[in-house]
Amino acid sequence: MGSDNKTSLREISTTITGKTRGAAMAAENVRVGYGEKIILSELSLEIRRGEITALVGPNGSGKSTLLKGMARLLKLHSGTVFLEGEELTKMANSEIARRLAVLPQAPTAPAGLTVGELVEQGRYPHAGPMRMLRKQDHEAIGRALELTGTLEFANRPLENLSGGERQRAWIALTLAQATPVLFLDEPTTFLDIGHQLEVLELVGQLNREQGMTIVMVLHDLNQAAQYAHRMVVLRKGSIVADGAPAEVMTGEVLEKVFNIKAHIVTDPASGRPVFLPYAVVKNEEVGRGQ
Amino acid sequence: MSVAATPIVRKRIGARPWLVGGLLVLLLFLLIFPALMLGSPVLSLGQLNEILFLNGGEKVPHLIVTELRMPRLLLGLIAGAALGLAGVLLQDSLRNPLAGPELLGVSSGASAVVAAITVFRLPFAFGLTPWLALVGGLMSGMVVILAMRRITNGARLALVGSAITALLNAVVISIISLGSPNDVAVLYLFLLGSLAGRTWDYVNLVWPWLVVCIPLALLCARSLNLLQLGDDMAEGLGLKVLRMRFLIALLSAGLVASVVAVCGPISYIALLAPHLARRILGTSDARQVLPVAALLGSALLVMADLLARLALSPVEMPVGVWTTLVGGPVLLVLLRRQMRSAKQ
Known part of the structure:
Protein backbone atom coordinates (compact mmCIF):
# COMPACT_ATOMS: atom_id res chain seq x y z
CA MET A 1 0.00 0.00 0.00
CA GLY A 2 2.62 2.42 1.12
CA SER A 3 4.52 2.27 -2.15
CA ASP A 4 1.39 3.03 -4.15
CA ASN A 5 0.85 6.23 -2.30
CA LYS A 6 4.36 7.52 -2.76
CA THR A 7 3.94 8.75 -6.28
CA SER A 8 1.11 11.24 -6.01
CA LEU A 9 2.47 13.81 -3.64
CA ARG A 10 6.03 13.49 -4.85
CA GLU A 11 4.88 14.22 -8.37
CA ILE A 12 3.35 17.43 -7.21
CA SER A 13 6.41 18.50 -5.31
CA THR A 14 8.81 17.86 -8.16
CA THR A 15 6.78 19.28 -11.03
CA ILE A 16 6.63 22.70 -9.45
CA THR A 17 9.84 24.61 -9.91
CA GLY A 18 10.62 27.68 -7.93
CA LYS A 19 12.62 30.71 -8.87
CA THR A 20 14.50 30.71 -5.61
CA ARG A 21 17.03 27.94 -6.11
CA GLY A 22 15.10 24.93 -4.93
CA ALA A 23 13.53 26.73 -1.99
CA ALA A 24 10.02 25.52 -1.25
CA MET A 25 9.36 28.69 0.64
CA ALA A 26 11.24 31.83 1.49
CA ALA A 27 10.67 34.73 3.83
CA GLU A 28 12.46 37.95 2.92
CA ASN A 29 12.90 40.71 5.48
CA VAL A 30 9.60 39.94 7.12
CA ARG A 31 8.34 42.11 9.94
CA VAL A 32 5.46 40.50 11.74
CA GLY A 33 3.68 40.55 15.07
CA TYR A 34 0.34 40.76 16.79
CA GLY A 35 -1.37 44.07 16.14
CA GLU A 36 1.11 46.85 16.85
CA LYS A 37 3.45 44.59 18.76
CA ILE A 38 6.26 43.52 16.45
CA ILE A 39 7.75 40.14 17.31
CA LEU A 40 10.03 39.58 14.32
CA SER A 41 11.67 42.28 12.29
CA GLU A 42 13.74 42.04 9.15
CA LEU A 43 13.92 38.29 9.31
CA SER A 44 14.78 36.14 6.30
CA LEU A 45 14.64 32.37 5.96
CA GLU A 46 14.60 29.88 3.12
CA ILE A 47 12.91 26.53 3.49
CA ARG A 48 14.60 23.91 1.33
CA ARG A 49 12.45 21.46 -0.58
CA GLY A 50 12.17 17.93 0.74
CA GLU A 51 13.56 18.70 4.17
CA ILE A 52 12.15 18.69 7.66
CA THR A 53 12.95 22.05 9.20
CA ALA A 54 12.39 22.50 12.93
CA LEU A 55 11.89 25.97 14.37
CA VAL A 56 13.05 25.96 17.98
CA GLY A 57 13.66 28.50 20.69
CA PRO A 58 12.44 29.54 24.12
CA ASN A 59 8.93 30.79 24.80
CA GLY A 60 8.35 34.16 23.19
CA SER A 61 11.27 33.75 20.80
CA GLY A 62 8.95 34.17 17.82
CA LYS A 63 9.07 30.66 16.40
CA SER A 64 5.31 30.28 16.12
CA THR A 65 5.02 33.87 14.91
CA LEU A 66 7.45 33.08 12.11
CA LEU A 67 5.50 29.99 11.13
CA LYS A 68 2.20 31.87 11.12
CA GLY A 69 3.67 34.80 9.24
CA MET A 70 5.03 32.50 6.54
CA ALA A 71 1.69 30.69 6.41
CA ARG A 72 -0.22 34.01 5.90
CA LEU A 73 -2.08 33.46 9.19
CA LEU A 74 -0.52 36.66 10.50
CA LYS A 75 -0.39 39.75 8.37
CA LEU A 76 3.10 40.93 7.50
CA HIS A 77 3.92 44.53 8.40
CA SER A 78 6.55 44.44 5.71
CA GLY A 79 8.63 41.94 3.78
CA THR A 80 7.61 39.18 1.42
CA VAL A 81 6.96 35.47 1.62
CA PHE A 82 7.47 33.32 -1.46
CA LEU A 83 5.86 29.95 -2.07
CA GLU A 84 7.69 28.12 -4.85
CA GLY A 85 8.99 31.50 -5.97
CA GLU A 86 5.59 33.17 -6.08
CA GLU A 87 4.62 35.98 -3.77
CA LEU A 88 2.00 34.81 -1.28
CA THR A 89 0.17 38.12 -1.25
CA LYS A 90 -0.37 37.87 -4.99
CA MET A 91 -1.94 34.42 -4.80
CA ALA A 92 -5.60 33.58 -4.15
CA ASN A 93 -6.10 32.08 -0.73
CA SER A 94 -7.44 28.83 -2.13
CA GLU A 95 -4.43 28.59 -4.45
CA ILE A 96 -2.14 28.85 -1.43
CA ALA A 97 -4.22 26.20 0.33
CA ARG A 98 -3.63 23.80 -2.56
CA ARG A 99 0.14 24.14 -2.12
CA LEU A 100 0.64 24.75 1.57
CA ALA A 101 -1.16 23.02 4.43
CA VAL A 102 -1.03 24.37 7.97
CA LEU A 103 -1.93 22.69 11.23
CA PRO A 104 -2.28 25.47 13.82
CA GLN A 105 -1.54 25.03 17.48
CA ALA A 106 -5.02 24.62 18.93
CA PRO A 107 -7.60 23.85 16.30
CA THR A 108 -11.12 23.27 17.60
CA ALA A 109 -13.59 20.62 16.56
CA PRO A 110 -17.33 20.77 17.10
CA ALA A 111 -18.84 18.03 19.27
CA GLY A 112 -19.66 14.84 17.43
CA LEU A 113 -17.43 15.54 14.42
CA THR A 114 -16.07 12.24 13.12
CA VAL A 115 -12.54 11.71 11.84
CA GLY A 116 -13.87 11.15 8.32
CA GLU A 117 -15.88 14.36 8.40
CA LEU A 118 -12.86 16.24 9.70
CA VAL A 119 -10.53 14.94 7.01
CA GLU A 120 -13.12 15.74 4.36
CA GLN A 121 -12.67 19.45 5.15
CA GLY A 122 -9.16 19.16 3.73
CA ARG A 123 -10.65 18.94 0.26
CA TYR A 124 -12.22 22.39 0.53
CA PRO A 125 -9.59 24.17 -1.60
CA HIS A 126 -9.84 21.48 -4.29
CA ALA A 127 -13.60 21.09 -4.48
CA GLY A 128 -15.62 22.30 -7.43
CA PRO A 129 -17.90 25.33 -7.55
CA MET A 130 -20.71 23.69 -5.59
CA ARG A 131 -18.17 22.23 -3.16
CA MET A 132 -19.32 18.72 -3.91
CA LEU A 133 -16.86 15.89 -3.34
CA ARG A 134 -15.74 14.07 -6.46
CA LYS A 135 -13.94 10.79 -7.00
CA GLN A 136 -10.48 12.28 -6.59
CA ASP A 137 -11.59 13.91 -3.35
CA HIS A 138 -12.73 10.60 -1.88
CA GLU A 139 -9.45 9.04 -2.97
CA ALA A 140 -7.41 11.78 -1.33
CA ILE A 141 -9.42 11.44 1.88
CA GLY A 142 -8.93 7.68 1.91
CA ARG A 143 -5.21 8.06 1.26
CA ALA A 144 -4.82 10.61 4.05
CA LEU A 145 -6.65 8.37 6.51
CA GLU A 146 -4.56 5.41 5.51
CA LEU A 147 -1.22 7.20 5.71
CA THR A 148 -1.96 8.41 9.20
CA GLY A 149 -3.38 5.08 10.37
CA THR A 150 -6.72 6.66 11.16
CA LEU A 151 -8.75 4.72 8.61
CA GLU A 152 -10.03 2.27 11.22
CA PHE A 153 -11.69 5.02 13.24
CA ALA A 154 -12.90 7.15 10.36
CA ASN A 155 -16.44 6.95 11.69
CA ARG A 156 -15.60 7.65 15.33
CA PRO A 157 -16.13 11.10 16.83
CA LEU A 158 -12.91 12.98 17.49
CA GLU A 159 -13.61 13.36 21.21
CA ASN A 160 -13.58 9.58 21.67
CA LEU A 161 -9.97 9.26 20.49
CA SER A 162 -6.72 9.42 22.42
CA GLY A 163 -4.62 12.56 22.11
CA GLY A 164 -2.22 10.93 19.69
CA GLU A 165 -4.96 9.50 17.50
CA ARG A 166 -6.68 12.88 17.45
CA GLN A 167 -3.48 14.63 16.39
CA ARG A 168 -3.02 12.07 13.62
CA ALA A 169 -6.56 12.81 12.47
CA TRP A 170 -5.72 16.52 12.26
CA ILE A 171 -2.60 15.69 10.29
CA ALA A 172 -4.76 13.55 8.02
CA LEU A 173 -6.88 16.63 7.35
CA THR A 174 -3.81 18.54 6.20
CA LEU A 175 -2.72 15.57 4.07
CA ALA A 176 -6.10 15.50 2.34
CA GLN A 177 -5.15 18.96 1.10
CA ALA A 178 -2.48 17.14 -0.97
CA THR A 179 0.07 19.94 -0.69
CA PRO A 180 3.81 19.55 -1.20
CA VAL A 181 4.51 21.72 1.86
CA LEU A 182 3.20 21.14 5.39
CA PHE A 183 3.49 23.49 8.39
CA LEU A 184 2.95 22.13 11.90
CA ASP A 185 2.76 24.44 14.90
CA GLU A 186 3.88 22.50 17.98
CA PRO A 187 2.28 19.24 16.87
CA THR A 188 3.35 17.41 20.03
CA THR A 189 2.09 19.79 22.72
CA PHE A 190 -0.34 18.27 25.22
CA LEU A 191 0.62 14.73 24.14
CA ASP A 192 2.34 12.22 26.36
CA ILE A 193 5.76 11.03 25.26
CA GLY A 194 4.54 7.92 23.45
CA HIS A 195 2.08 9.89 21.39
CA GLN A 196 4.69 12.59 20.76
CA LEU A 197 6.98 10.04 19.14
CA GLU A 198 4.04 8.57 17.24
CA VAL A 199 3.36 11.97 15.68
CA LEU A 200 7.03 12.66 14.95
CA GLU A 201 7.48 9.22 13.38
CA LEU A 202 4.54 10.02 11.14
CA VAL A 203 6.12 13.35 10.19
CA GLY A 204 9.37 11.59 9.34
CA GLN A 205 7.52 9.02 7.27
CA LEU A 206 5.61 11.68 5.32
CA ASN A 207 8.90 13.35 4.51
CA ARG A 208 10.69 10.16 3.47
CA GLU A 209 7.90 8.41 1.61
CA GLN A 210 5.86 11.31 0.24
CA GLY A 211 8.72 13.72 -0.25
CA MET A 212 6.86 16.39 1.68
CA THR A 213 8.62 19.54 2.76
CA ILE A 214 7.80 19.98 6.43
CA VAL A 215 8.31 22.94 8.71
CA MET A 216 7.43 22.46 12.35
CA VAL A 217 7.68 24.40 15.54
CA LEU A 218 8.95 22.12 18.29
CA HIS A 219 9.47 22.65 21.96
CA ASP A 220 11.73 19.70 22.63
CA LEU A 221 15.25 20.24 21.30
CA ASN A 222 16.20 16.58 21.45
CA GLN A 223 13.15 15.65 19.39
CA ALA A 224 13.97 18.38 16.90
CA ALA A 225 17.54 17.09 16.63
CA GLN A 226 16.26 13.56 16.20
CA TYR A 227 13.70 14.15 13.47
CA ALA A 228 14.68 17.32 11.61
CA HIS A 229 17.24 17.75 8.85
CA ARG A 230 17.72 21.32 9.86
CA MET A 231 17.18 23.29 13.02
CA VAL A 232 16.51 27.01 13.03
CA VAL A 233 17.02 28.51 16.47
CA LEU A 234 15.25 31.73 17.35
CA ARG A 235 15.81 34.04 20.24
CA LYS A 236 14.01 37.33 20.83
CA GLY A 237 12.78 37.45 17.28
CA SER A 238 16.04 36.74 15.47
CA ILE A 239 17.62 33.64 14.08
CA VAL A 240 20.70 32.86 16.18
CA ALA A 241 21.62 29.49 14.76
CA ASP A 242 20.66 27.61 11.63
CA GLY A 243 21.96 24.31 10.34
CA ALA A 244 22.05 20.55 10.73
CA PRO A 245 21.32 19.37 14.28
CA ALA A 246 24.98 18.48 14.86
CA GLU A 247 26.02 22.04 13.97
CA VAL A 248 23.31 23.74 15.96
CA MET A 249 23.20 21.66 19.12
CA THR A 250 26.30 23.03 20.77
CA GLY A 251 26.94 24.06 24.33
CA GLU A 252 27.43 27.62 23.15
CA VAL A 253 24.04 27.84 21.45
CA LEU A 254 22.23 26.22 24.36
CA GLU A 255 23.83 28.60 26.80
CA LYS A 256 23.12 31.66 24.72
CA VAL A 257 19.56 30.76 23.81
CA PHE A 258 18.18 28.76 26.70
CA ASN A 259 20.45 29.91 29.54
CA ILE A 260 21.47 26.37 30.34
CA LYS A 261 24.70 24.46 30.48
CA ALA A 262 24.47 21.02 28.95
CA HIS A 263 26.54 18.06 27.87
CA ILE A 264 26.06 17.18 24.24
CA VAL A 265 26.33 13.50 23.41
CA THR A 266 25.67 11.62 20.23
CA ASP A 267 22.88 9.09 20.07
CA PRO A 268 24.70 5.92 18.96
CA ALA A 269 21.66 4.68 17.04
CA SER A 270 20.82 7.74 14.97
CA GLY A 271 24.07 9.65 15.09
CA ARG A 272 22.06 12.70 16.13
CA PRO A 273 23.06 14.97 19.01
CA VAL A 274 21.30 14.75 22.37
CA PHE A 275 21.71 17.28 25.14
CA LEU A 276 21.73 16.61 28.86
CA PRO A 277 21.25 19.83 30.83
CA TYR A 278 23.06 20.17 34.14
CA ALA A 279 22.94 23.82 35.17
CA VAL A 280 21.12 27.11 34.68
CA VAL A 281 23.07 30.18 33.68
CA LYS A 282 22.27 33.35 35.62
CA ASN A 283 20.21 35.69 33.51
CA GLU A 284 22.41 38.78 33.95
CA GLU A 285 25.48 37.07 32.55
CA VAL A 286 23.68 36.14 29.38
CA GLY A 287 22.03 39.51 29.09
CA ARG A 288 25.40 41.23 29.26
CA GLY A 289 26.87 38.77 26.82
CA GLN A 290 24.52 40.14 24.19
CA MET B 1 -3.76 2.11 -11.84
CA SER B 2 -2.12 1.62 -8.51
CA VAL B 3 -4.18 4.44 -7.09
CA ALA B 4 -7.25 2.22 -7.30
CA ALA B 5 -5.88 0.30 -4.34
CA THR B 6 -6.47 3.21 -2.00
CA PRO B 7 -9.61 2.86 0.05
CA ILE B 8 -12.43 5.21 -0.73
CA VAL B 9 -14.25 6.32 2.36
CA ARG B 10 -17.64 7.53 1.40
CA LYS B 11 -19.36 9.40 4.14
CA ARG B 12 -22.59 7.84 5.04
CA ILE B 13 -24.99 10.73 5.18
CA GLY B 14 -27.47 8.11 6.37
CA ALA B 15 -31.22 8.30 6.51
CA ARG B 16 -31.44 10.41 9.64
CA PRO B 17 -31.36 13.94 8.19
CA TRP B 18 -33.93 13.00 5.54
CA LEU B 19 -36.12 11.39 8.16
CA VAL B 20 -35.85 14.39 10.47
CA GLY B 21 -36.53 16.78 7.60
CA GLY B 22 -39.49 14.73 6.40
CA LEU B 23 -41.03 14.54 9.85
CA LEU B 24 -40.64 18.28 10.35
CA VAL B 25 -42.29 19.04 7.01
CA LEU B 26 -45.14 16.74 8.04
CA LEU B 27 -45.38 18.51 11.39
CA LEU B 28 -45.54 21.90 9.67
CA PHE B 29 -48.27 20.60 7.38
CA LEU B 30 -50.25 19.32 10.36
CA LEU B 31 -49.84 22.65 12.16
CA ILE B 32 -51.76 24.35 9.36
CA PHE B 33 -54.99 22.85 10.66
CA PRO B 34 -54.99 24.10 14.26
CA ALA B 35 -53.51 27.40 13.11
CA LEU B 36 -56.38 28.05 10.74
CA MET B 37 -59.19 26.32 12.62
CA LEU B 38 -58.70 27.17 16.29
CA GLY B 39 -59.45 30.46 17.96
CA SER B 40 -62.66 32.37 18.03
CA PRO B 41 -64.62 31.16 16.20
CA VAL B 42 -63.52 27.53 16.10
CA LEU B 43 -64.02 26.15 12.62
CA SER B 44 -64.64 22.61 11.50
CA LEU B 45 -62.66 20.91 8.75
CA GLY B 46 -65.69 21.23 6.50
CA GLN B 47 -65.90 24.96 7.07
CA LEU B 48 -62.19 25.35 6.45
CA ASN B 49 -62.48 23.39 3.25
CA GLU B 50 -65.34 25.58 2.14
CA ILE B 51 -63.41 28.76 2.88
CA LEU B 52 -60.10 27.72 1.37
CA PHE B 53 -61.08 25.74 -1.68
CA LEU B 54 -64.61 26.75 -2.54
CA ASN B 55 -64.20 30.42 -1.64
CA GLY B 56 -67.39 30.16 0.33
CA GLY B 57 -68.46 30.01 3.94
CA GLU B 58 -69.90 32.72 6.09
CA LYS B 59 -68.44 36.13 5.63
CA VAL B 60 -66.86 36.69 9.04
CA PRO B 61 -65.08 33.32 9.36
CA HIS B 62 -63.96 33.68 5.76
CA LEU B 63 -62.39 37.03 6.54
CA ILE B 64 -60.84 35.74 9.75
CA VAL B 65 -59.19 32.84 7.98
CA THR B 66 -57.99 34.61 4.85
CA GLU B 67 -57.11 38.00 6.27
CA LEU B 68 -55.97 37.17 9.81
CA ARG B 69 -55.10 33.53 10.40
CA MET B 70 -53.42 32.83 7.07
CA PRO B 71 -51.01 35.76 7.04
CA ARG B 72 -50.27 35.11 10.69
CA LEU B 73 -49.46 31.46 10.02
CA LEU B 74 -47.35 32.32 7.01
CA LEU B 75 -45.48 35.00 8.92
CA GLY B 76 -44.82 32.54 11.72
CA LEU B 77 -43.43 30.01 9.27
CA ILE B 78 -41.05 32.36 7.49
CA ALA B 79 -40.04 34.34 10.58
CA GLY B 80 -39.26 31.12 12.43
CA ALA B 81 -37.16 29.82 9.55
CA ALA B 82 -35.26 33.10 9.30
CA LEU B 83 -34.53 33.15 13.03
CA GLY B 84 -33.40 29.52 13.02
CA LEU B 85 -31.04 30.10 10.11
CA ALA B 86 -29.63 33.31 11.59
CA GLY B 87 -28.93 31.42 14.81
CA VAL B 88 -26.89 28.74 13.02
CA LEU B 89 -25.02 31.33 10.95
CA LEU B 90 -23.99 33.35 13.98
CA GLN B 91 -23.27 30.48 16.36
CA ASP B 92 -21.06 28.66 13.87
CA SER B 93 -19.27 31.66 12.42
CA LEU B 94 -18.50 33.14 15.86
CA ARG B 95 -17.97 29.69 17.44
CA ASN B 96 -20.18 30.83 20.27
CA PRO B 97 -23.10 28.62 21.31
CA LEU B 98 -24.92 31.61 22.77
CA ALA B 99 -24.60 33.91 19.77
CA GLY B 100 -27.89 35.10 18.40
CA PRO B 101 -29.28 37.96 16.36
CA GLU B 102 -29.42 40.07 19.54
CA LEU B 103 -25.64 40.32 19.20
CA LEU B 104 -25.99 42.17 15.91
CA GLY B 105 -28.01 45.00 17.43
CA VAL B 106 -30.66 44.53 14.76
CA SER B 107 -33.57 44.14 17.15
CA SER B 108 -32.40 47.04 19.30
CA GLY B 109 -32.16 49.32 16.28
CA ALA B 110 -35.61 48.36 15.08
CA SER B 111 -37.02 48.78 18.58
CA ALA B 112 -35.43 52.21 18.93
CA VAL B 113 -37.09 53.38 15.71
CA VAL B 114 -40.50 52.04 16.72
CA ALA B 115 -40.14 53.61 20.16
CA ALA B 116 -39.16 56.97 18.70
CA ILE B 117 -42.07 56.97 16.25
CA THR B 118 -44.57 56.07 18.96
CA VAL B 119 -43.36 58.34 21.73
CA PHE B 120 -42.43 61.41 19.73
CA ARG B 121 -45.48 60.97 17.50
CA LEU B 122 -43.35 61.32 14.42
CA PRO B 123 -45.56 62.11 11.44
CA PHE B 124 -45.29 58.85 9.55
CA ALA B 125 -48.19 56.87 8.21
CA PHE B 126 -48.89 53.87 10.39
CA GLY B 127 -48.17 51.49 7.54
CA LEU B 128 -44.69 52.93 7.20
CA THR B 129 -43.62 51.92 10.70
CA PRO B 130 -42.36 48.43 9.87
CA TRP B 131 -40.38 49.82 6.93
CA LEU B 132 -38.74 52.41 9.15
CA ALA B 133 -38.08 49.75 11.77
CA LEU B 134 -36.43 47.69 9.06
CA VAL B 135 -34.19 50.59 8.13
CA GLY B 136 -33.36 51.16 11.81
CA GLY B 137 -32.54 47.51 12.33
CA LEU B 138 -30.34 47.32 9.25
CA MET B 139 -28.51 50.51 10.18
CA SER B 140 -27.71 49.46 13.74
CA GLY B 141 -26.77 46.03 12.43
CA MET B 142 -24.35 47.66 10.00
CA VAL B 143 -22.78 49.68 12.81
CA VAL B 144 -22.20 46.55 14.89
CA ILE B 145 -20.92 44.55 11.93
CA LEU B 146 -18.53 47.31 10.89
CA ALA B 147 -17.26 47.55 14.46
CA MET B 148 -16.70 43.79 14.42
CA ARG B 149 -15.06 43.78 11.02
CA ARG B 150 -11.41 43.66 11.98
CA ILE B 151 -11.73 41.72 15.21
CA THR B 152 -10.45 38.19 15.05
CA ASN B 153 -11.05 37.08 18.62
CA GLY B 154 -14.42 35.33 18.97
CA ALA B 155 -15.06 36.35 22.58
CA ARG B 156 -14.26 39.97 21.81
CA LEU B 157 -16.62 39.91 18.84
CA ALA B 158 -19.45 38.83 21.11
CA LEU B 159 -18.52 41.52 23.64
CA VAL B 160 -18.52 44.30 21.05
CA GLY B 161 -21.89 43.12 19.78
CA SER B 162 -23.47 42.98 23.21
CA ALA B 163 -21.97 46.33 24.25
CA ILE B 164 -23.46 48.16 21.27
CA THR B 165 -26.74 46.32 21.73
CA ALA B 166 -26.85 47.29 25.41
CA LEU B 167 -26.29 50.90 24.43
CA LEU B 168 -29.13 50.82 21.90
CA ASN B 169 -31.40 49.14 24.43
CA ALA B 170 -30.65 51.94 26.86
CA VAL B 171 -31.73 54.38 24.16
CA VAL B 172 -34.97 52.43 23.73
CA ILE B 173 -35.63 52.47 27.47
CA SER B 174 -34.94 56.18 27.77
CA ILE B 175 -37.29 56.95 24.89
CA ILE B 176 -39.97 54.81 26.49
CA SER B 177 -39.56 56.54 29.81
CA LEU B 178 -40.52 59.79 28.10
CA GLY B 179 -43.72 58.30 26.71
CA SER B 180 -47.30 58.44 28.00
CA PRO B 181 -48.76 55.29 29.62
CA ASN B 182 -50.63 54.57 26.43
CA ASP B 183 -47.45 54.69 24.33
CA VAL B 184 -45.73 52.45 26.81
CA ALA B 185 -48.46 49.85 26.50
CA VAL B 186 -48.15 49.86 22.70
CA LEU B 187 -44.36 49.61 22.82
CA TYR B 188 -44.49 46.93 25.43
CA LEU B 189 -46.38 44.70 23.02
CA PHE B 190 -43.86 45.35 20.27
CA LEU B 191 -40.86 44.74 22.49
CA LEU B 192 -42.18 41.37 23.60
CA GLY B 193 -42.54 40.20 20.04
CA SER B 194 -45.88 39.17 18.67
CA LEU B 195 -47.59 37.87 15.56
CA ALA B 196 -51.01 39.17 16.56
CA GLY B 197 -52.89 41.20 13.98
CA ARG B 198 -50.18 40.92 11.33
CA THR B 199 -51.88 41.19 7.97
CA TRP B 200 -50.76 40.45 4.43
CA ASP B 201 -49.01 43.85 4.32
CA TYR B 202 -46.56 42.60 6.92
CA VAL B 203 -46.06 39.30 5.15
CA ASN B 204 -45.34 41.17 1.95
CA LEU B 205 -42.65 43.18 3.70
CA VAL B 206 -40.90 40.08 4.97
CA TRP B 207 -40.96 37.48 2.24
CA PRO B 208 -38.88 39.20 -0.48
CA TRP B 209 -35.97 39.44 1.95
CA LEU B 210 -36.20 35.83 2.85
CA VAL B 211 -36.50 34.63 -0.73
CA VAL B 212 -33.05 36.15 -1.25
CA CYS B 213 -31.46 35.44 2.12
CA ILE B 214 -32.55 31.85 2.83
CA PRO B 215 -30.84 30.29 -0.22
CA LEU B 216 -27.74 32.37 0.47
CA ALA B 217 -27.71 31.15 4.07
CA LEU B 218 -27.90 27.54 2.92
CA LEU B 219 -24.95 28.16 0.61
CA CYS B 220 -22.80 29.11 3.61
CA ALA B 221 -22.81 25.54 4.96
CA ASP B 231 -9.98 30.80 12.24
CA ASP B 232 -6.41 29.68 11.52
CA MET B 233 -7.49 26.28 10.26
CA ALA B 234 -10.20 27.83 8.07
CA GLU B 235 -7.81 30.40 6.63
CA GLY B 236 -5.25 27.65 6.03
CA LEU B 237 -7.86 25.69 4.09
CA GLY B 238 -8.40 28.58 1.74
CA LEU B 239 -11.28 30.50 3.30
CA LYS B 240 -10.99 34.27 3.61
CA VAL B 241 -12.10 34.24 7.23
CA LEU B 242 -12.67 37.92 7.97
CA ARG B 243 -14.45 38.55 4.70
CA MET B 244 -16.63 35.46 5.09
CA ARG B 245 -17.58 36.33 8.66
CA PHE B 246 -18.47 39.85 7.53
CA LEU B 247 -20.73 38.48 4.79
CA ILE B 248 -22.34 36.00 7.17
CA ALA B 249 -23.09 38.76 9.68
CA LEU B 250 -24.62 40.86 6.89
CA LEU B 251 -26.72 37.93 5.79
CA SER B 252 -27.92 37.30 9.34
CA ALA B 253 -28.87 40.95 9.70
CA GLY B 254 -30.76 40.70 6.42
CA LEU B 255 -32.62 37.62 7.64
CA VAL B 256 -33.52 39.04 11.01
CA ALA B 257 -34.11 42.75 10.33
CA SER B 258 -37.36 42.34 8.41
CA VAL B 259 -38.64 39.80 10.92
CA VAL B 260 -37.91 42.07 13.87
CA ALA B 261 -39.38 45.07 12.07
CA VAL B 262 -42.65 43.23 11.68
CA CYS B 263 -42.89 40.98 14.73
CA GLY B 264 -40.66 42.66 17.28
CA PRO B 265 -37.72 40.87 18.85
CA ILE B 266 -38.93 37.30 19.33
CA SER B 267 -36.41 35.71 21.63
CA TYR B 268 -35.02 32.22 21.92
CA ILE B 269 -36.06 30.80 18.54
CA ALA B 270 -32.67 31.69 17.05
CA LEU B 271 -30.91 30.23 20.05
CA LEU B 272 -33.01 27.13 20.49
CA ALA B 273 -33.62 25.91 16.91
CA PRO B 274 -29.90 25.38 16.10
CA HIS B 275 -29.19 23.59 19.39
CA LEU B 276 -32.22 21.35 18.97
CA ALA B 277 -31.27 20.65 15.36
CA ARG B 278 -27.73 19.59 16.29
CA ARG B 279 -29.07 17.46 19.11
CA ILE B 280 -31.63 15.68 16.94
CA LEU B 281 -29.23 15.20 14.04
CA GLY B 282 -26.31 14.20 16.25
CA THR B 283 -23.92 16.32 14.21
CA SER B 284 -22.73 19.90 13.81
CA ASP B 285 -22.42 19.55 10.03
CA ALA B 286 -23.91 22.84 8.87
CA ARG B 287 -25.13 21.25 5.64
CA GLN B 288 -27.64 19.29 7.73
CA VAL B 289 -28.10 21.69 10.62
CA LEU B 290 -29.05 24.74 8.51
CA PRO B 291 -32.14 23.31 6.80
CA VAL B 292 -33.29 21.41 9.88
CA ALA B 293 -32.89 24.48 12.10
CA ALA B 294 -34.96 26.48 9.61
CA LEU B 295 -37.78 23.90 9.72
CA LEU B 296 -37.54 23.66 13.51
CA GLY B 297 -37.64 27.45 13.84
CA SER B 298 -40.83 27.54 11.80
CA ALA B 299 -42.43 24.76 13.81
CA LEU B 300 -41.41 26.26 17.15
CA LEU B 301 -42.68 29.72 16.32
CA VAL B 302 -46.00 28.51 14.91
CA MET B 303 -46.54 26.29 17.96
CA ALA B 304 -45.63 29.11 20.32
CA ASP B 305 -48.04 31.37 18.49
CA LEU B 306 -50.80 28.79 18.86
CA LEU B 307 -50.09 28.78 22.59
CA ALA B 308 -50.12 32.56 22.59
CA ARG B 309 -53.56 32.63 21.00
CA LEU B 310 -55.18 29.76 22.79
CA ALA B 311 -53.67 29.13 26.22
CA LEU B 312 -55.27 32.06 28.03
CA SER B 313 -58.03 32.79 25.52
CA PRO B 314 -59.70 35.22 25.14
CA VAL B 315 -56.67 37.10 26.48
CA GLU B 316 -53.71 36.76 24.16
CA MET B 317 -50.25 36.51 25.59
CA PRO B 318 -47.53 37.74 23.18
CA VAL B 319 -45.68 34.93 21.46
CA GLY B 320 -42.36 36.34 22.67
CA VAL B 321 -43.40 35.55 26.24
CA TRP B 322 -44.06 31.94 25.32
CA THR B 323 -40.85 31.46 23.39
CA THR B 324 -38.96 32.73 26.42
CA LEU B 325 -41.02 30.83 29.00
CA VAL B 326 -40.65 27.54 27.14
CA GLY B 327 -37.39 28.20 25.31
CA GLY B 328 -35.39 29.17 28.38
CA PRO B 329 -35.84 25.91 30.31
CA VAL B 330 -35.44 23.78 27.17
CA LEU B 331 -32.17 25.52 26.40
CA LEU B 332 -31.01 24.91 29.96
CA VAL B 333 -31.72 21.20 29.62
CA LEU B 334 -29.89 21.05 26.29
CA LEU B 335 -26.84 22.86 27.64
CA ARG B 336 -26.79 20.69 30.76
CA ARG B 337 -26.72 17.57 28.63
CA GLN B 338 -23.99 19.05 26.49
CA MET B 339 -21.89 19.86 29.54
CA ARG B 340 -22.37 16.40 30.93
CA SER B 341 -21.23 14.76 27.71
CA ALA B 342 -18.30 17.18 27.47
CA LYS B 343 -17.10 16.12 30.92
CA GLN B 344 -16.77 12.47 30.00
Missing part, protein backbone atom coordinates in the same frame (compact mmCIF):
# COMPACT_ATOMS: atom_id res chain seq x y z
CA ARG B 222 -19.32 24.53 3.78
CA SER B 223 -17.76 27.75 5.03
CA LEU B 224 -19.46 27.34 8.40
CA ASN B 225 -18.02 23.84 8.69
CA LEU B 226 -14.54 25.28 8.18
CA LEU B 227 -15.09 28.14 10.62
CA GLN B 228 -16.02 25.60 13.30
CA LEU B 229 -12.42 24.34 13.14
CA GLY B 230 -11.00 27.71 14.18
